[in-house]
Amino acid sequence: MALTIILISAFIAVCQAATNMGTTNGGSSHNNNHLYAYHPVAVSDKHGHHHDYHAHPKYDFKYGVEDKHTGDHKEQHEERDGDKVKGYYTLHEPDGTIRTVHYTADKHNGFNAHVERSGHAGHPAVYGHHHGHH
Secondary structure, eight states: OHHHHHHHHHHHHHHHHHHGGGGTTTTOOOOOGGGGOOOOOEEEOTTOOEEETTOOOEEEEEEEEEETTTTEEEEEEEEEETTEEEEEEEEEOTTSOEEEEEEEEETTTEEEEEEEEESOOOOOSSOSOOOSOO
């Protein structure tokens, strides 16, 4: 209960602070929205070298899971170069099929995905182990 009161009090304080942003200068109604504007950050070190902290985004990412105990099998690969993203992921469905999704995204075409399903769906005749005792 005390935690709930603390969280509600903190939420109210944040809301009040956001509401009062425009009236913190001696009652002036000056709008401080410019404080939240996006500005690229460029810093020069003591040797005059320029460092751009909003550089061109580029990455290549891949991971996979193959858990024989739980039967969880999946993988994903994604790469990004600027505003263009492309990749795929696969996962093994409970019915034994494999779902593969290839996707692309960019500012001109938006997000596009192509879903493929491979294998044959099968359902086990017995679910779990039944030994006559519980």
